[in-house]
Amino acid sequence: MINYNPKEWFTFIFRVHKSDTVRQLMPMIISLSIYVALVAFLEIQVFNLGENSHLKNITILHGMLGFVISLLLVFRTNTAYERWWEGRKLWGSLTNTSRNLAMKINAVLPKDDELNRTFFKEHIVEYAFALKRHLRGHQRESEVFQSNVIIDHELHKPNHIAALMYTRLNDLYNQKIISGTQLLFLNEEFRAFTDICGACERIKNTPIPFSYSVFIKKFIFFYVMSLPFGYVFSLGYIAVPIVVFVFYVLASLEIIAEEIENPFGVDDNDLPLTMMSKNIQKHVGEIL
Structure with missing residues (x-):
């Protein structure tokens, strides 16, 4: 996405950039x-x-x-x-959902539980990067956690990462680390991940007739x-x-x-998904 000052009229008129x-x-x-x-x-x-x-x-x-x-x-x-604009709102929702989930995880997990804190920190961030790659049609190894987040390349990457977090959350409930109320408390953010992914796929896979x-x-x-x-x-x-x-x-x-019309590509006027994913990485890292 091109960053610019909308008040610079003469710059716009006389400059020819590559997206012109x-x-x-x-x-x-x-x-x-x-x-x-x-x-x-x-x-x-x-x-x-x-x-x-x-x-x-x-x-x-x-x-x-x-x-x-x-x-x-x-x-x-x-x-x-x-x-x-809908694509931008969805990725704004993904940013807020990631922050909210990180804050809730930070609140319900014991302070000395570094293993689970690290797990959720890595997978929440990796979900954003995997969704970005999924929408752009090219998947590869994790851009962030090369050794820790292991994903089967044949699977739907965002769904797989969400399923791993769901499984870990259920394990915490079975181990009595979190209560049933806290499980329901966290479920809303996990559901939002899948809703956002589905809405983004709808935009990408439904072009103008x-x-x-x-x-x-x-x-x-x-x-x-x-x-x-x-x-x-x-x-x-x-x-x-x-x-x-x-x-x-x-x-x-x-x-x-x-x-x-497809805001998730790599054209100059498409959404800066990499920058937004890195913002999620920064904010979740600060919280957890």
Whole structure:
């Protein structure tokens, strides 16, 4: 995720960073510029179409379709941002749940029980890192506790770690180290782990419907490709930068929506899951 100062207007305007849509769209911008210039040349120089041509009336259609495409893109970007923001809220809940569980474990365990304290400290932290790797689709050995947290690579890693903590908690109850009331007291946080994991998986595994995404792309393409036929009559060769700018705005909105609709990836605008996992590691370590 990019950290920035939202008050620096001129920095945003004149700096091109690697996540800027200009970089991604540059080949299409160049191709579109050539296309619009060719259409302008044919209409003005070759066919010598004047103001009496019916093609000039196509701008009326563009005005109506522009309103429709604007509504579609507003809905598209709002839906993508809602998914991004929900993902951020879920990881905020994971941070709070990890803190609360660590504080409760710290309260119910005997002060001299270093073995169980270390177990829960490592596994609470490892749950966050395992969920991060699970959502990004790449699992490997623990990034934090290489020798202590042993996970079967064939298993669902977050569920496996939660199950290990559940088992240890039940063992503490059977050994009379914690009471039944304390067991219920701790259960809420363990349940929250699984709820958060399931909600994150729902966001990741449920993309925008294919037909909807394809329709928007086709709509933008045909809308932009038809623009020069009408605007060349009133703008001449100035239609080249105008049409390119319209395409840049429309296509950029679609690209931004595609990038943020899965907030758990590694794109520049995705959530900083590694940083949030390290914050959990720091806070749980301080408590336990």
